[in-house]
Amino acid sequence: MDPVTAAAAAGVALVVKGALESAGQEAGRVGWSGGARLVERIRARFRGDADAEQALDRVTGAPDDESAHQTLERLLAAHMLLDPEFEAEIRRLVDEAVAAQGKDGAQITAALIKNAHVFNGKVEVQGDWKTS
Template structure:
């Protein structure tokens, strides 16, 4: 199993912890989760960033943002250490075997996505598991002063916009505004809200293929995905075709990075970026869009929502 897939499966166990898992799945499997947690703790020891990421994920195990961050760090450790990867693989296999057809955690009273669709076509995906509907982190408690911008952006969604771009320099609150929008729009996208951190300001931004794989694995955690980006794109779009999902593409680098990730019209996208770009085939609602030379790089309030043809 590749490091990204293995990390995506292991991270929820590690974030939830042995005690919580024991209550929903029994002491025997809880002990196995404890062994997995200890292996990760031992591996992260001495790496302050990794230790902090783990602590934050375990403090709020239901936070998808923190779990995603844990997945990324864990995937790096798995890739760098084959012995560690082998140990985690063994423990995950034992946990999956022990769980059988049950879900990993007690999900009574929670919305489960279903019925599932065959997203694979002629690509062999395993039967989809039942998964909790993913949600974005809540906006910061001290998030204030953006009422007018938020009202305008939500009005664009009411008029049929499916893509919103939040443009501006770092630290001005683009992501917090996106979280606030997502919170207001939660009822419109019952199949989930998915955060994809595109790392646009890092030396190595996330590739479109890795981003698509990340989204697919949220709904199909153990899927064996193709290496071909074209095949992966077909699975990605097929998966989202009959779902209503809100994607947050955070810290995007470029048009080339974002365009392959634009989902079917049943879904919506919020893009945050420090760079000005304009996806092809988008009809802008009014002036000042994030097109080349089209708006000021100042604050999220200068961003605009866009309507795609046919919406």
């Protein structure tokens, strides 16, 4: 996966995560302020591009819609390729949002497996635990 596509995928994953957290009334959690800045920056960049604005609205309105994720990822990557400064800003905002999520001890990692976004959080096990 090329760097622009990877950054776009990570950006979309954070948009989806924010939409899901917002629906769960968790938008005020530490670390999401960086994600909110990411969404607002994308929204500002997309202003005037009806298709891109609709794609962002679809993802924030229906975060489980995989088709919407793919469309937003494609449009975000296209905007990033057209404007290197926008690309650098998106990369910086993604890095800041991911770093902020890890400050409370729980590191969240976004990975793209085929077309599915997967979030893996830290797992802690206490007590006796046997596996076979």
